Amino acid sequence: MSCSSTSRSPGWADLPSEIVVSIAKSLVVAEVIRLRAVCSSWAWALGKSSGLRQNGLYNPFPWILLPNYSLEDADFCTFFSITEDRFYRIPSLKQFTDHRYHLLSSSHHGWLVTIDNVLAPCFLNPLTREMFHLPTLLTIPSRCSIFHSALGASYNKRMFYDQYLRKIILISTPLEERIAVAFCRTHYHGICMLFAGVEDEVWSIGPSLPLDLKCSLDDAKYNEGDDKLYALTSSGDVFVLQFKNHTLEIVSMVCRPIGYEHYHMFLGYISFSHGDLLLVNKYLRSYPSYNNAIKDTAFKIFRLDRVSCWAPVDDLGNEALFIGPNNCFALHDVEERKKNKIFFIHGVPIPKHLCFERK
Known part of the structure; x- marks a missing residue:
């Protein structure tokens, strides 16, 4: 009596798990989510949402959460990808749509902070759907x-x-x-x-x-x-x-930097660029004749050097700074039209934005 066996050619689903993880380590979180959705074996290799961090799959992604003008009627969140110049809509969480929750701030690696009506903060990641209280x-x-x-x-x-x-x-x-x-x-x-x-x-x-x-x-x-x-x-x-x-x-x-003009009305922000601390001051001016409207008049940038001294920055080179009310960050090697610019991304109706260019 003889027995026969069937064999098949290996496919992408048979890719060893260590190779899948190695590929994912070079991707941002949004791309890892897509990778995990390809097939069950890849999803298993990458683990659940928390497994992204356990495997070191933790590259930051420069997305901006846009205001929701539909308020509680919307069932999605809208993000703008700075590097891709495109919008993403993802199913919303109740922390975004329920009026009992208030979006407070953001933290690194895509974590958003909400607070409810009993003042209990909740950290959540809208992409991985992780949250903790x-x-x-x-x-x-x-x-x-x-x-x-x-x-x-x-x-x-x-x-x-x-x-x-x-x-x-x-x-x-x-x-x-x-x-x-x-x-x-x-x-x-x-x-x-x-x-x-x-x-x-x-x-x-x-x-x-x-x-x-x-x-x-x-x-x-x-x-x-x-x-x-x-x-x-x-x-x-x-x-x-x-x-x-x-x-x-x-x-x-x-x-503070020498000659720091603290008597001016300004907003201060900090960020990091190549490991160095950056200080950004945006100077404001009030116009009494226009109902005390406040306008941006100028800005200054300082970089903390290796001996803990502040040095003025006159040129951002290939970098762009994005300054917001909850988070500030620097992007390197951006496209030509964004180089050597500062984008202030708060207090301005979408889709308009305010951009200053270093001269």
Whole structure:
């Protein structure tokens, strides 16, 4: 008696899992999502959403979340890909469409931060559909004097995240620890720093700024290169924080640039370019004769050099800076029409944008 067997030629679905992972490591997250949808064997090799990070598939993708003018009636989110010059619509999450949720800010690697009607922050990634929750901000210790006593019973939660809560940023490395830092404005225009992990039940108070440094927060940015958080004050100083030994510490301070014109009305932003810290000031001017309309008049860029001195930047070269209310980033080797430009992508109706070119 003889037996026969059938054989087939190997196809793309039989590609070894280590090769699939190796290919995916050179792709941005959006492309990895598409790759995982090709067949079940590739999806298995790349794992679930969390597996993207476990396998090191974590390249950032320069997308901008656009305003939703349909409000709760829309069932999608619209993103603009800067490098592709195209729009993407993806099915929305309830954190975008439910009026109980308020989009607060963004963090690195595509994480968005929302806050609900009990002041509980939620980190979510609209592409991978991952999300995790942090304890409600109602657990802030009472000794953290955030609220103005004159508000009394008139205080409400909307006032808190509109006027007092400045930023929440994910700082943990590795990401499985998921530690976040919150910056709040105190009633005397100072800065209160808080931190919490995904398994914590309450927020803990972070370090205090020096007594002679009474100012508010302009911007904050986490740098994966040195695993530190950089925070820019309204006075132009930058303090550097790091999460060590289960607590948040100020590890260094960077003084404002020499001749820093802090008496001007301006907005300050920070970003990183090739590992260097950039400081961007956008100067504003009020026009009383036009109902106190505020116009952008000029901007300055500084780069922190290797000896911790600020150097003026007159040319961005092949780079472009994108400055937004929640996040700022630099793109390298962009197309010719975007080189040596700064794009301010907030406060301007879509699809218009405001662009300054270095001369």
